[in-house]
């Protein structure tokens with residue numbers, strides 16, 4: 001398997017930093033906001049004198065809090081015992097899904113993933129011994145996958161079809177009708193529609209993004225979400241998977257083997273986080289302010305925002321179309337961005353700007369970028 005592209009970027013950053021240039025890092029999509037105080041306090045309060053193994057099904061209190069949030073946010077009535085399970089962040093759950101549902105003996109040997117895209121679904125498929133079918137996302141299609149790119153005979157070979165909205169790296173959202181069409185196909189051809197919704201709470205348009213949890217039935221559907229972005233808790237490792245009870249049951253059978261239950265104190269802090277929306281509004285406001293700082297500067301540098309208005313990413317078409325060259329030039333001035341080709345060949349020609357530096361850094365970066 002090839003080197004994770006961000007490892008290459010880390011090396012280039014190290015070299016530029018060694019020449020004395022101060023870097024402002026819009027490259028990695030890791031939130032750097034402070035975790036709200038009441039969540040940290042809930043974690044500290046939950047430290048027990050005796051440390052026991054956490055239950056892999058998660059605490060009933062946490063499952064209930066997640067179900068309450070899904071009901072509030074998406075109008076989804078989920079049975080916390082049968083239709084959801086906490087995960088150790090969402091990354092491990094996303095990685096493991098192919099392994100759980102794969103059945104190459106009956107010819108289910110394909111996993112469809114978007115390109116450009118978050119690399120973990122494809123890596124999970126490869127580790128599970130399955131083949132990856134990359135589906136191009138393009139600006140013309142609103143960054144929705146081209147279903148006509150799936151060969152007719154591939155539909156019945158699919159184990160999982162991955163979608164991710166709000167999308168990393170493009171910031172695009174998907175309408176509920178899109179989930180509806182894909183879920184109907186999932187039932188017809190008996191594959192799993194897996195919807196990664198890690199950025200569902202970071203939106204800057206008038207309407208919150210749709211979720212596959214809003215579908216009238218969750219048969220053959222699973223949804224992944226996380227507190228990492230919504231509640232600025234990437235280090236806590238707390239997320240969930242929800243959907244078809246048959247799939248949740250399969251995950252419950254698999255997960256005790258892997259040892260991926262979140263720490264109990266993290267689960268208790270997560271109850272506090274899912275039950276509160278005020279801090280999420282504050283997080284959105286902070287990212288919105290950074291967008292306002294960076295958007296005019298990027299425009300002045302000749303970059304065109306080509307993606308959507310959700311997530312904390314700006315997906316920009318670079319003048320001349322050579323994303324790696326543009327990113328290398330920006331890096332020399334101390335501005336780190338991720339070339340689009342890091343996310344698959346269909347990302348070439350774009351750069352991804354993750355709005356994770358502080359507002360002060362964004363102000364400084366805006367002045368540098370505008371001159372690029």
Ligand SMILES: Cc1ncc(COP(=O)(O)O)c(C=O)c1O
Pocket residue numbers: 029088089090091092094118164167168196198225226227228234238239
């Ligand atoms: C699209 C997408 N999905 C899932 C994740 C995983 O996040 P976590 O494991 O912190 O929940 C990320 C993290 O960067 C992401 O970008």
